[in-house]
Amino acid sequence: MSKIREIAELGNPILRAIAQPVTKVHxxxxxxxxxEMLATVAPANGVGIAAPQLAESHRMFILASRPTLRYPHAPTMEPTAIINPHIIDRSDEMVKDWEGCLSVPGLRGLVPRNRAIEVEYTDRYGKLHQQEFSDFVARIFQHEYDHLEGIVFLDRVESTREIMSDREYQKQLVQHL
Structure with missing residues (x-):
């Protein structure tokens, strides 16, 4: 059984550093x-987690969309290790939606993201993949990719008026269900 790791929070310098490429996947x-990333993301109600969030400077993250308390309408997918990712192409269409982050507890922000992306990455077995993601899964991918670049979602919020507490977000989410 893999151990659950402590999640680095905003203010930890590793969250602002560019992560290093993984040279030996195996x-x-x-x-x-x-x-450990897989073991940590689920109990934290996350839909993704990047290595820098576990204080590790590696260009890799877990993409794990599924319905959670934080994202009740998320599609379900098999959790996938994304190693040394590249965004090859982005749609021109931008969509704003609410995001939170395991490293920024208690806050949500309205973040503009490309609706669709084409990506390339290596999986945990060393196989190279080229894939397209759209909507919520594309949003997760871009959010986690930002962590590899030293960017947190708050950096992408266009106005401080588009930030709210997680508690208020949950209240408003319940009202709209």
């Missing part, structure tokens, strides 16, 4: 980190 330490 290395035991990288494989163990993937397992």
């Amino acid at each position: 290395d035991q330490r990288i494989q163990q980190l993937i397992d």
Whole structure:
């Protein structure tokens, strides 16, 4: 059983650093980190987590869309390790939606993101993938990719008026269900 790791929070310098490429996907330490990321994201009610959020400077994250308390309408997908990702193409269409972050507890922000993206990444087995993502899964991918670039979602919010507490967000979410 992989251990659940502590999540780095806003203010930790690793969240503002550019993560280093993974050179040996099959290395035991990288494989163990993937397992620890998988073990950490689910109990935290996250739909993704990046290595820098576990204070590890590696260009990798878990993409794990599923309905949670934080995102009740999220589509379900198999949690996937995304290693050394590149965004190859982005749709011109931008969509604003509410985001939160395990590293920024208690806050939500209205963030503009590309509606669709085309990406390339390596999986945990060393296989190269090229894939298109859209809507919520594209949003997760872009959010986690930002972590690899030292960017947090608050950096993308266009106005401080588009930030609210997580508690208020939950109240408003319940009112709209």
